[in-house]
Amino acid sequence: MQIDLHHGMTWVVARAAGFSAEQAKTIAHAAQYVDDATNYGHIEFDNGAAYERVATAHKMLDYKNLDSLKNMKVWVPFHFLPGNGGLPAGENPDGSFIQKLVCKPGSYVAQDMVNECIADKHRPYALHRLGITSHVFIDTWGHQGFAGINHKINEVTDIEDLNGEAEEGWLERITEFFSGVAQDDIPSLGHGQALSHPDKPHQHWRYINGLGEVVERNNINDFLLAADELCKVYQQYLGVPTTGLSQYVKTEISKCFVEFDMDDGEQRHQLWLNAIAEDRFDLGAYQLTYIAKGEGSWKHQALGTTRAKGDEKVYPYSPAFLTSDWKLFHDAAKKHRLTIIDDILPKYGICVS
Template identity: 50%
Template sequence: MQIDFHHAVTYVVARLAGFAHAKAEVIAHAAQYVDDATNEGLISFDNQAMYQRIASAHKMIDYKNIQKLANHQVWIPFHFLPGNEGLAAGENPDADFRHKIVCRPNSFVAQEMVRACINDHQKPNALHRLGITMHVFADTWAHQGFSGINDRINLVEDVLDENNDPDPSLLIQVKNYFLDRFDEAQSQFVGGLLPLGHGAALSYPDRPYLKWHYTNGEGLHIERDNPKDFITAADEMCKAMRRFQLGDADAKVAGLSPESRHQLETMMREIVEENGDKRHKVWLNAIANEAFGFPAEKLRYVAKGVGSWKYQAIKDNRAKQLKHQIYSYHPSFLDSDWKHFHDALQAHRFAVIHEILPRYGISAA
């Protein structure tokens, strides 16, 4: 999924689930920031204080994508949550690891992840953790059938939309970029890049309006209906966020109302635009015009630079951190959204990799 869903739709669903604007804004910002937190490493301050952060994403054309450890620690807990073949813990102990880690929608693993988040609902970074969790939860629908490692199951063929038309642009551009600049041995990087996640399927899994189909790397024909999957994800997110507010992961709650569900699904189907940022603007305009039954809000999102969470915390407006950079420390850093987000990233990753996945016989790092 892209910024239109992870930021705007998450915000709308949070409001419909009962969160006030300020809290919904934090949840939605954290949900999108999972895709934008690409820097990692140590932050050093002028009073000798330090803070260690982790990354929750890498850029698409990034050498880290072919480092298996980076795949396991970034793509698996934050983008391609293993689905254990849709089975509960202990039901497939002899299954092939490759198939256990393929992402599946609303899997038992995903439900345990949501439960772990709700159980921590009183912590200072709870809203940030909820946003991160909602990002990963939603992606179990968008990224279903793909895995967060370099594997042949991700090598799709015959990727076509509902009219049997291909998207000829991005795959050709990526291949030509490398073939034009490197020798044959170096161009094998493409082979390491595209089998990761849904790289070979381009942005088809992330566009809300698409119906499409493909043949996966194991020769299976797969039909996908993104509008149906995305609205189901939004409905389940609404239930999860209602349970979070109650502090009860087992509470019997409703999802979206029929009217809200119809409205969101209609927008997902009718905003037919390949560019996620342009779709995002349409959703923001709708939010600003009271389209969803709650008061109008001028929602905005700044990933990096002035106005971003990072800038507010450490006054850094660079896209990439300089080596040996020393930052001025202020006590407000400890309660900043940026620190709470990175604290929540680490808590989420630890819970997924070290507590939840081992119960399913999965060792991911």
């Protein structure tokens, strides 16, 4: 999924579940920032203090970064949560180990992730961690059938657009993304070979996976179910009945999936922001914004820098850094990653560290 759903829709679902507009803003911002926090390593301050942050994303289609893309500490805990074949801990899916790593919608692993997040809600970074959890949770629908490693199972061929639009040849389109790369060298990482088909909420499509299986995906149905289940996660977090979305909000979200049918995620995102400002969902009009990098971003507010890449040699230290959204996000990301890799996955016989 892309920014339209990880940010715009997530805010709507959080408000519908009972969070305040400002709480929903923090949750939705953290959910989207998972895709934008691409820097990692230590930063230093002028008073001798230091802080280590983690990367929660890499650029999926940057072939030059393939070695980084193989980093399971990024793709497995933050984007392609292993599904263990949809089975509970202690049971194994048929086939080889790779079947345990394939993402499954709303899996037992995902439920364990949610429970661990809720158990941590007394922390200062609680809403930031809930945003990260939200991103990973709904991606189990968007990324279902794919694994967060470079493996044959992620191979995609014979893509068909079932929305009635002409589909440019798969090989032509994918070689445009991986310019100058031979066909046999195109990486089978995550849904890279499927391009953006798994991310578009209006997409109805079909493909053949690396196992030779024909897979048909209706993103409207899948993503609407993901939104409803995410609402239940939020209601569980708040300790209220887990009834899911109201029929009105569910209907409006579904209409947005259909109406906002352009391929560009940023364009769809702006339409979601407009709908929120116009109170389309009957949750109260709100001017929601999102700045990933530069002036006004979480990083700028925390460190005073507008650099999108790289770091200053030394940052001026302020006590406010300790409670900044940027630091709280990275605190939450480190705890999330540790919990997934060291605590949850081993219960399912999965070791990726």
